[in-house]
Amino acid sequence: xxxxxxxxxxxxxxxxxxxxxxxxxxxxxxIVNHTLLPKAFGRTVEEEYWHLxxxxxxxxxxxxxxxxxxxxxxxxxxxxxxPRDLGSAVVGRCFYAPLIDDTAGLINDPVILKRxxxxxxxxxxxxxVLLWTKGxxxxxxxxxxxxxxxxxPLAVQGPRAEDLVAAVFGDAVRNLAYFQFDCFxxxxxxxxxxxxxxxxQGGFEIYLDDSRLGxxxxxxxxxxxxxxxxxxxxxxxxxxxxxxxxxxxNEMTRNNNPLEINLDRFCTxxxxxxxxxxxxxxxxxxxGPTQRIxxxxxxxxPCPPCGSPWPVYASGNPVGYVTSAIWSPRLExxxxxxxxxxxxxxxxxxxIVHSDDGVERTGLIQVPPI
Amino acid sequence: xxxxxxxxxxxxxxxxxxxxxxxxxxxxxxIVNHTLLPKAFGRTVEEEYWHLxxxxxxxxxxxxxxxxxxxxxxxxxxxxxxPRDLGSAVVGRCFYAPLIDDTAGLINDPVILKRxxxxxxxxxxxxxVLLWTKGxxxxxxxxxxxxxxxxxPLAVQGPRAEDLVAAVFGDAVRNLAYFQFDCFxxxxxxxxxxxxxxxxQGGFEIYLDDSRLGxxxxxxxxxxxxxxxxxxxxxxxxxxxxxxxxxxxNEMTRNNNPLEINLDRFCTxxxxxxxxxxxxxxxxxxxGPTQRIxxxxxxxxPCPPCGSPWPVYASGNPVGYVTSAIWSPRLExxxxxxxxxxxxxxxxxxxIVHSDDGVERTGLIQVPPI
Numbered sequence: 001x002x003x004x005x006x007x008x009x010x011x012x013x014x015x016x017x018x019x020x021x022x023x024x025x026x027x028x029x030x031i032v033n034h035t036l037l038p039k040a041f042g043r044t045v046e047e048e049y050w051h052l053x054x055x056x057x058x059x060x061x062x063x064x065x066x067x068x069x070x071x072x073x074x075x076x077x078x079x080x081x082x083p084r085d086l087g088s089a090v091v092g093r094c095f096y097a098p099l100i101d102d103t104a105g106l107i108n109d110p111v112i113l114k115r116x117x118x119x120x121x122x123x124x125x126x127x128x129v130l131l132w133t134k135g136x137x138x139x140x141x142x143x144x145x146x147x148x149x150x151x152x153p154l155a156v157q158g159p160r161a162e163d164l165v166a167a168v169f170g171d172a173v174r175n176l177a178y179f180q181f182d183c184f185x186x187x188x189x190x191x192x193x194x195x196x197x198x199x200x201q202g203g204f205e206i207y208l209d210d211s212r213l214g215x216x217x218x219x220x221x222x223x224x225x226x227x228x229x230x231x232x233x234x235x236x237x238x239x240x241x242x243x244x245x246x247x248x249x250n251e252m253t254r255n256n257n258p259l260e261i262n263l264d265r266f267c268t269x270x271x272x273x274x275x276x277x278x279x280x281x282x283x284x285x286x287x288g289p290t291q292r293i294x295x296x297x298x299x300x301x302p303c304p305p306c307g308s309p310w311p312v313y314a315s316g317n318p319v320g321y322v323t324s325a326i327w328s329p330r331l332e333x334x335x336x337x338x339x340x341x342x343x344x345x346x347x348x349x350x351x352i353v354h355s356d357d358g359v360e361r362t363g364l365i366q367v368p369p370i
Numbered sequence: 371x372x373x374x375x376x377x378x379x380x381x382x383x384x385x386x387x388x389x390x391x392x393x394x395x396x397x398x399x400x401i402v403n404h405t406l407l408p409k410a411f412g413r414t415v416e417e418e419y420w421h422l423x424x425x426x427x428x429x430x431x432x433x434x435x436x437x438x439x440x441x442x443x444x445x446x447x448x449x450x451x452x453p454r455d456l457g458s459a460v461v462g463r464c465f466y467a468p469l470i471d472d473t474a475g476l477i478n479d480p481v482i483l484k485r486x487x488x489x490x491x492x493x494x495x496x497x498x499v500l501l502w503t504k505g506x507x508x509x510x511x512x513x514x515x516x517x518x519x520x521x522x523p524l525a526v527q528g529p530r531a532e533d534l535v536a537a538v539f540g541d542a543v544r545n546l547a548y549f550q551f552d553c554f555x556x557x558x559x560x561x562x563x564x565x566x567x568x569x570x571q572g573g574f575e576i577y578l579d580d581s582r583l584g585x586x587x588x589x590x591x592x593x594x595x596x597x598x599x600x601x602x603x604x605x606x607x608x609x610x611x612x613x614x615x616x617x618x619x620n621e622m623t624r625n626n627n628p629l630e631i632n633l634d635r636f637c638t639x640x641x642x643x644x645x646x647x648x649x650x651x652x653x654x655x656x657x658g659p660t661q662r663i664x665x666x667x668x669x670x671x672p673c674p675p676c677g678s679p680w681p682v683y684a685s686g687n688p689v690g691y692v693t694s695a696i697w698s699p700r701l702e703x704x705x706x707x708x709x710x711x712x713x714x715x716x717x718x719x720x721x722i723v724h725s726d727d728g729v730e731r732t733g734l735i736q737v738p739p740i
Contacts, residue, residue, distance in 0.1 A: 003375035003376065003378075004375065004376055004396060004397055004398050004399050005373035005374065005375055005376065005397060005398035005399075005409075005410065006373065006374055006375065006376040006398065006399065006400065006401075007398055007399065007400040007407075007409040007410075008373075008675035008676070008677045009400065009617070009619070009620055009675075009676070009677065009694065010619065010620045010676065010677060010678055010679060010693055010694070011400075011496060011617065011618070011619030011620050012400070012401070012677070013678075014677060014678050026374060027374055027375060028374050028375035028376065028377055029374050029375075029376065029377065030376065030377040030379065030381075030382070031376075031382070031401040034496065034497075034619060037377075039375075039377040040375065040377075101504060101508075102504075102508055107501065126381060126404065127404075127498055127501065128497055128498035128501055128502075129501070131477065131497065131498055131499070131501045131502035131505065132498075132501035132502070132504070132505045133505070134471060134472075134502070134505065135501065135502045135503070135504065135505020135506040135508075135509060136505040136506075136508065136509045137509070138471075138472055138505075138506060138509060138646065139505060139506045139507070139508060139509015139510040139511075140509040140510075141509075148624075247379070247381065248381070249379070249380065249381030249404060250379055250380045250381050254518075276508065305378035305379075306378070306379070306380060307378045307379065307380060307382070307384055308380055308383075308384050309380060323380055324379065324380070
């Protein structure tokens with residue numbers, strides 16, 4: 001069966017890079033934050049995986065919209081939204097931070113950029129954090145401006161990313177530490193460039209803040225990458241599962257808390273800061289989570305796409321479900337992430353995965369990375 | 371060029387009806403509220419248009435998620451969220467209501483079902499109204515429970531919809547007035563059935579509140595419809611444009627206010643109720659909106675899909691943009707909705723539409739329905 005198509009409408013927003021993406025033969029999209037995320041360029045996911053691990057790719061991740069929180073009380077509001085202690089956060093750094101509601105349910109898991117003491121960008125996964133933030137600010141009477149600025153990240157990922165970004169923005173980018181950012185000249189603008197991105201191969205994200213320059217930014221990087229085997233790409237499912245990178249909506253929903261997705265290190269539980277959901281999270285922590293995200297390796301030949309949770313069994317009993325899965329050409333097994341109960345969450349536990357093609361597949365639990 | 375495909379992941383949620391939709395050969399989807407909305411079944415949009423106008427279709431509109439607001443202060447919170455006066459709202463009725471923020475920008479345009487004095491469902495378009503509502507309630511300290519219940523609407527639309535729904539739920543459904551709902555037996559449950567839906571052909575929406583019964587509900591309607599020329603379908607772009615039905619994300623975004631989309635009759639501007647955005651909306655009203663949504667008819671042969679706003683000109687000057695457009699086989703012209711400035715918003719005004727295939731098309735403004 002051929003893949004279902006995606007309907008065209010303004011509601012599924014195009015990006016500053018979509019024209020170039022189309023010219024390069026994009027064949028599929030996902031939708032994130034009401035925005036097109038290119039997903040296929042005529043090569044298989046396996047071919048893109050090997051290329052990502054050896055060269056450099058440009059990813060249109062404009063769908064990582066920014067929620068800008070700015071004003072005298074910005075720091076206070078942002079701290080209320082996450083159990084991660086941002087008290088010692090310095091300007092010029094990125095912070096991966098779970099956002100939770102009053103039940104400790106996950107609202108999103110953005111990367112937070114601290115641009116100034118009174119100025120934050122929340123670079124978000126797929127939920128309308130803007131509405132959550134605006135609702136809170138309005139209800140609490142907090143003095144901040146909450147907006148979605150014209151900012152469209154372009155990711156440069158892969159082992160040759162540093163050479164490519166340095167060719168365009170200068171060798172100073174080489175000095176950026178992981179999750180550090182700074183501003184660099186591009187035409188008449190200063191663009192935020194961070195060492196970050198949704199792969200384990202290393203790379204950068206360029207926060208273009210003027211849509212009119214999208215084609216020019218793309219072309220400049222494309223031209224500079226011609227000697228570096230540059231190609232268009234996108235977050236690679238094989239690579240992200242092997243690397244244990246989580247996806248909001250897949251590995252976590254509002255029904256999960258941050259401990260279940262192994263973000264214990266970002267959960268302040270000693271009472272030194274206050275935040276929404278604190279008492280709920282402390283209560284969960286006292287008993288400990290009953291399930292956690294784990295990696296899985298399983299057999300039975302290449303599995304179909306995972307469009308809904310697949311049941312996982314041990315000794316005939318249900319013990320969890322797979323949230324993302326795909327065949328790994330490197331490991332020659334299927335790799336997956338899934339939510340499993342405490343009884344089986346240790347590395348090496350044997351499980352059976354029921355993929356929705358009706359096949360029962362023998363597997364092993366492994367703490368990511370796989 | 372073939373249509374781009376949609377990537378499969380749990381994040382794009384399947385519905386209680388997806389298995390049946392797949393068995394019927396669905397070929398395309400859109401994504402609304404992180405949920406699959408079937409969009410094509412192997413017939414052209416034109417063929418589906420003629421069928422919708424003559425027979426009956428089943429639409430999987432589970433993506434119309436419900437935001438449930440329940441508790442002693444539910445009525446107060448819901449009224450704060452909309453300029454529509456709900457003071458005399460009675461139980462058992464549906465209310466189309468713009469939701470706005472503090473700048474009078476549109477957050478969503480749900481149909482609100484008043485289930486009891488302390489129990490509302492907001493049947494939403496494509497934005498996370500749940501997060502907006504939860505943020506407001508939490509910030510304001512309002513005593514309500516805000517949840518997304520397991521409710522998946524199935525629409526039955528077309529001139530033969532009443533016969534089909536009556537065959538399953540009994541002749542009492544024939545007594546429902548437009549935008550009235552009641553509970554009707556299905557197996558061991560009582561399902562909300564409303565006379566409503568996103569077409570001008572008439573019909574019903576069934577609010578299934580137990581996902582496990584999705585296949586059974588679909589099959590029951592399908593079987594009952596065999597003598598009525600039933601077919602799977604979806605909101606039809608030709609029919610909705612001709613009928614002047616608006617789509618959040620297309621005809622309106624957060625950058626628009628309710629007057630611009632002609633919802634003046636739902637905007638309380640005399641101060642008798644209070645709501646978020648009241649002062650901003652009153653200020654806009656004093657000067658009057660400077661642009662409004664209008665219908666357009668234009669020539670030049672069938673236009674391409676409208677994936678981004680198309681500029682509209684009059685006498686060489688930019689006067690607005692098209693938000694949705696398609697060829698109408700009945701009118702043998704392109705029909706569209708668009709946001710146009712006051713200088714041209716009267717019926718009969720001449721404009722030029724620049725569709726993104728490079729064609730300049732002569733057109734006329736018309737107040738919907740077209």
